[in-house]
Amino acid sequence: MSDLRDLYQEVILEHCKAPRNYRGSPAANLKAEGFNPLCGDRFTVYLTMDGDSIRDVSFQGTGCAISKASASMMTQSVKGKSAAEAEKLFESFHRLVTGLGHCDRDAELGKLAVFSGVSEFPARVKCATLAWHTLQAALEGKQETTTE
Amino acid sequence: MSIAAKTVSGVGLDLERVRADFPILQKTVHGKSLVYLDNAATSQKPRPVIEAISRYYEETNSNVHRGVHFLSEQATGQYEAVRKTAQEFLNAADSKEIIFVRGTTEAINLVAQSYGRAHVRAGDEILITEMEHHSNIVPWQILCDERGATLRAAPINDAGELDIDRWERLLSPKTRLVAVTHISNALGTINPIRRIVELAHRRNTPVLVDGAQAVPHLKVDVQALGCDFYAFSGHKLYGPTGIGVLYGRSALLEEMPPYQGGGDMIASVTLEKTVYNKLPYKFEAGTPDVAGVVGLGAALDYVRGLGIENVGAHESAVLDYATSAISTISDLRVIGTAKDKAGVLSFTMGNIHAHDIGTVLDQEGIAVRTGHHCSQLVMQHFGVEATTRASFGLYNTKEEVDRLVRAIEKVREVFA
Numbered sequence: 001m002s003d004l005r006d007l008y009q010e011v012i013l014e015h016c017k018a019p020r021n022y023r024g025s026p027a028a029n030l031k032a033e034g035f036n037p038l039c040g041d042r043f044t045v046y047l048t049m050d051g052d053s054i055r056d057v058s059f060q061g062t063g064c065a066i067s068k069a070s071a072s073m074m075t076q077s078v079k080g081k082s083a084a085e086a087e088k089l090f091e092s093f094h095r096l097v098t099g100l101g102h103c104d105r106d107a108e109l110g111k112l113a114v115f116s117g118v119s120e121f122p123a124r125v126k127c128a129t130l131a132w133h134t135l136q137a138a139l140e141g142k143q144e145t146t147t148e
Numbered sequence: 149m150s151i152a153a154k155t156v157s158g159v160g161l162d163l164e165r166v167r168a169d170f171p172i173l174q175k176t177v178h179g180k181s182l183v184y185l186d187n188a189a190t191s192q193k194p195r196p197v198i199e200a201i202s203r204y205y206e207e208t209n210s211n212v213h214r215g216v217h218f219l220s221e222q223a224t225g226q227y228e229a230v231r232k233t234a235q236e237f238l239n240a241a242d243s244k245e246i247i248f249v250r251g252t253t254e255a256i257n258l259v260a261q262s263y264g265r266a267h268v269r270a271g272d273e274i275l276i277t278e279m280e281h282h283s284n285i286v287p288w289q290i291l292c293d294e295r296g297a298t299l300r301a302a303p304i305n306d307a308g309e310l311d312i313d314r315w316e317r318l319l320s321p322k323t324r325l326v327a328v329t330h331i332s333n334a335l336g337t338i339n340p341i342r343r344i345v346e347l348a349h350r351r352n353t354p355v356l357v358d359g360a361q362a363v364p365h366l367k368v369d370v371q372a373l374g375c376d377f378y379a380f381s382g383h384k385l386y387g388p389t390g391i392g393v394l395y396g397r398s399a400l401l402e403e404m405p406p407y408q409g410g411g412d413m414i415a416s417v418t419l420e421k422t423v424y425n426k427l428p429y430k431f432e433a434g435t436p437d438v439a440g441v442v443g444l445g446a447a448l449d450y451v452r453g454l455g456i457e458n459v460g461a462h463e464s465a466v467l468d469y470a471t472s473a474i475s476t477i478s479d480l481r482v483i484g485t486a487k488d489k490a491g492v493l494s495f496t497m498g499n500i501h502a503h504d505i506g507t508v509l510d511q512e513g514i515a516v517r518t519g520h521h522c523s524q525l526v527m528q529h530f531g532v533e534a535t536t537r538a539s540f541g542l543y544n545t546k547e548e549v550d551r552l553v554r555a556i557e558k559v560r561e562v563f564a
């Protein structure tokens with residue numbers, strides 16, 4: 001069970017049960033839909049930009065515990081950041097969940113470090129990164145993205 | 149390890165001996181002995197199949213239908229002997245009605261591209277069911293898009309059974325072909341193929357049956373079913389991947405144009421005109437997967453040796469046991485409760501996503517499929533994104549079902 005607890009940390013399970021910023025946003029000026037055709041996970045990420053800065057971010061959709069918790073914690077992490085800072089955070093997060101480790105130029109992951117266990121479960125990397133890919137697509141003005 | 153299999157012929161399966169035939173079942177996964185319950189995706193291979201392939205490469209390897217030399221004649225002999233075995237396995241009228249293909253998907257694409265392009269015109273319809281695998285949907289969509297025809301899907305009821313009255317109402321003079329699965333990969337539903345054939349043939353409409361999930365579980369007799377095409381894959385029947393069979397009634401195959409051009413499918417070639425080879429070679433362009441065919445032959449012999457009736461009876465005993473065992477778990481919803489059902493137990497569990505269930509089961513050494521099972525129409529019908537599917541093969545035991553049940557209880561602990 002220890003391996004499973006590395007993946008399903010309490011914080012992750014808690015975010016899955018009560019996801020933060022889980023709502024649509026009529027005021028959003030950017031949004032994108034992310035889809036993982038392998039498992040049917042589907043999220044929409046809404047962004048309200050203030051110039052280059054993410055003033056508000058929210059999401060809606062369905063997915064597994066990992067993908068939902070990741071989306072929830074992502075919204076908390078990128079709110080108030082610039083688009084470039086959010087992209088940089090995604091890079092660091094991607095290195096974390098694919099087991100590439102931390103490098104000096106990595107952004108500070110903070111609470112997102114609870115996803116380190118994902119690297120031991122390669123089949124679940126796409127779950128952890130779906131919302132992030134969707135965020136990236138929204139920032140780049142794409143309407144849709146997939147992690148397949 | 150022992151299990152009392154229901155017996156039909158009075159012989160039954162010697163589970164201990166059967167399991168010893170499958171080397172991979174000795175494997176441990178995450179420190180636990182493997183429980184392989186993903187047989188509807190692909191089955192494991194018994195030693196006679198693995199050895200037949202090795203032996204072919206060690207002793208016989210050569211191209212078929214080409215050489216006058218010793219090895220080529222031996223390889224051709226083995227290849228054609230399997231065609232005969234497959235003919236007997238399906239009870240086809242003639243071995244030339246057996247076409248070797250890569251698998252069920254290629255078989256269906258062959259019919260769509262060859263029969264379909266020759267017969268389907270603008271305004272025509274092709275009728276399928278809502279429970280089809282994507283491989284029995286997309287080839288028809290491609291054809292319909294190209295031809296300006298319409299693809300119709302007959303609905304299923306909440307047990308996952310075909311609504312035969314609505315099916316019949318969807319048959320029309322415009323229906324050029326019906327394509328239906330024998331057993332649903334996502335639900336386990338067994339379709340009433342004879343009735344479906346009878347209704348279609350009354351309107352002179354040919355019937356293709358996707359038999360990928362059926363051949364491992366029940367005796368298939370294409371003449372008794374009366375179908376025009378029947379497709380299956382070797383790898384779901386304890387044979388190798390990359391090889392399968394399309395059965396087609398010779399009257400239809402004779403008049404169909406080739407699917408692919410190349411070597412072996414021709415009688416003579418000039419720049420102006422090519423005369424195609426006779427059946428079945430017209431549909432087997434290029435060097436075939438000879439080793440795959442040899443492996444398929446070993447798999448067919450293996451299953452025939454056990455007796456497909458014994459295999460089916462054993463699996464339905466395990467399925468019944470599993471269905472009743474998991475019915476005690478609260479919040480668990482079985483997707484697919486057809487009266488006539490085989491091989492598959494698909495379920496959802498409260499709000500817990502199938503992927504999370506699959507990960508926990510995997511840590512317990514249990515392999516199941518999670519997701520939409522390439523059957524998104526089915527998922528849409530039941531209003532779910534994904535299910536967890538345990539699917540049973542001839543080597544599965546009730547003890548393995550008990551481990552599945554205990555692992556599902558662990559899922560609840562993790563996500564409590």
